[in-house]
Amino acid sequence: MTPLLETRELTMRFGGVVAVDRVAFTLQEAELRCVIGPNGAGKSTFFKCLTGQYRPSSGDVLFRGESVAGIPTHAIARRGVGIKTQVPNVFDGLSARENVWIAANKVAPGSIADKRTDAAMERVGIAGIAQRLVGQLAHGQRQLVELAMVIAPEPDLILLDEPAAGMTDEEVDRLVGLIAELNRRHALVVVEHDMQFIRRIAKTVTVFHQGAVLIEGNVADILTNDQVRDVYLGKQAA
Numbered sequence: 121m122t123p124l125l126e127t128r129e130l131t132m133r134f135g136g137v138v139a140v141d142r143v144a145f146t147l148q149e150a151e152l153r154c155v156i157g158p159n160g161a162g163k164s165t166f167f168k169c170l171t172g173q174y175r176p177s178s179g180d181v182l183f184r185g186e187s188v189a190g191i192p193t194h195a196i197a198r199r200g201v202g203i204k205t206q207v208p209n210v211f212d213g214l215s216a217r218e219n220v221w222i223a224a225n226k227v228a229p230g231s232i233a234d235k236r237t238d239a240a241m242e243r244v245g246i247a248g249i250a251q252r253l254v255g256q257l258a259h260g261q262r263q264l265v266e267l268a269m270v271i272a273p274e275p276d277l278i279l280l281d282e283p284a285a286g287m288t289d290e291e292v293d294r295l296v297g298l299i300a301e302l303n304r305r306h307a308l309v310v311v312e313h314d315m316q317f318i319r320r321i322a323k324t325v326t327v328f329h330q331g332a333v334l335i336e337g338n339v340a341d342i343l344t345n346d347q348v349r350d351v352y353l354g355k356q357a358a
């Protein structure tokens with residue numbers, strides 16, 4: 121079966137630094153995959169190659185078997201990929217609902233956008249702040265508005281880069297439940313540094329180290345793996 125998302129020999133160099141080194145990654149329909157690794161392991165660069173923020177130096181990224189390497193982020197989104205980057209992507213001067221509506225309207229204009237906007241806000245739990253200006257919301261609420269913007273176009277695949285960053289404990293609790301709920305309808309790739317968060321959401325985990333995949337497996341095995349512990353502690357992998 122053609123994977124939903126695949127990378128082949130994916131490589132990204134910055135001058136002499138090989139940030140992503142011939143990575144082969146496969147995600148099937150309906151999967152939830154977490155990508156972890158210590159600082160500088162290449163997670164963000166890998167994410168940016170998936171989302172069109174970077175054009176890979178070599179290798180390929182395939183969505184449903186078609187190459188998307190190097191095409192712009194908005195074009196990848198239009199193919200059915202919801203993307204939440206680390207950089208906020210909201211209009212502060214507009215209401216929460218207006219922001220979500222703009223995202224929905226890009227893919228399905230008119231009354232369908234209205235329906236999808238309300239459904240996404242309900243799913244994320246922000247219907248109560250629909251009319252509030254985004255610029256006046258707390259950080260965690262803004263993150264939820266961004267998540268509603270990601271799901272409103274009803275993507276097949278959702279890519280999240282460090283979604284728990286800067287959230288309060290309460291907001292993280294909510295995000296944990298939300299990711300499980302999202303995974304009932306969407307495949308997800310979650311890039312995350314925070315191991316406590318990973319412990320709570322992950323099923324299958326891919327560990328990056330020095331730009332390459334060190335190991336892949338179920339979360340319980342990964343979190344008790346000696347090699348993984350060593351690279352997090354800054355020791356050389358065996």
Ligand SMILES: Nc1ncnc2c1ncn2[C@@H]1O[C@H](COP(=O)(O)OP(=O)(O)OP(=O)(O)O)[C@@H](O)[C@H]1O
Pocket residue numbers: 134137138139157158159160161162163164165166313
């Ligand atoms: N724009 C860039 N120019 C030059 N080098 C870069 C650039 N972006 C990343 N790198 C280098 O590539 C390597 C991988 O960085 P990357 O940010 O992808 O790692 P990461 O796993 O996301 O780390 P972190 O958890 O700290 O965000 C590092 O050595 C980093 O210094």
